[in-house]
Amino acid sequence: MVREKQIVSKRSLQRAQWSKQHGKKGRASAYSHTPEKVKKSPHDRLHTEVLWQSRGSPKSTEMLLRKRSFQRLSKLVIQSFGGSRLRVQFPAYLALQEATEAYLVQLCEDWKLCALHAKRVTVVSSDVHLVRCLRGGGRA
Known part of the structure; x- marks a missing residue:
């Protein structure tokens, strides 16, 4: 490929001169009269994001665990209780x-x-123990 000289048009x-005069303001928008939004603190934003994630999961209809692997695990649990001849239907x-x-x-x-109540975003093992105690599961 042959090199060619770059010629400034x-x-x-004209564009370079215009940008020097006007800076990087950009054009005035038709919606420039809209009021400014109130800035929320990062603390509020973290809690709303965490709650939104927990509310988003029930909207999906697909299973969280794979069907075959759950079926395999269930068969192992059933066999451990002595139901080696027990058969279970797919539904x-x-x-x-x-x-x-x-x-x-x-x-x-x-x-x-529990983590949000303690003003944290990360779930700690003490949260897990607290929920199990409140549900009557014990601390084991």
């Missing part, structure tokens, strides 16, 4: 998985509420 010179596994996920989601929401 008249238009680019029963789905119902069991739905109930398990609902319990886990509620547990995580309670952990988040």
Whole structure:
């Protein structure tokens, strides 16, 4: 490829002069009369973001755990209780998985509420113990 000299056009010179005179203000907008928003503190923004994330999870209809891996784990638990000849239908596994996920989601929401009450965003092990004690699960 052959190199060519770059020639400064008249238009680019005019643009450079105009930007020197006017700075980086930009053009006046038609919506420049709108009032300025009140700036929220970062503390408020953290709590609203955490709550929004916990509210966003129930809107999705898909399962959180994979169906086959949950079914495999359920079979192992059933066999450990001595039900080696026990057979379970697939809709029963789905119902069991739905109930398990609902319990886990509620547990995580309670952990988040405990962390927010302590003015933290991160869930600590003491939050987990507190939720289990309040639910009657003990500290074990």
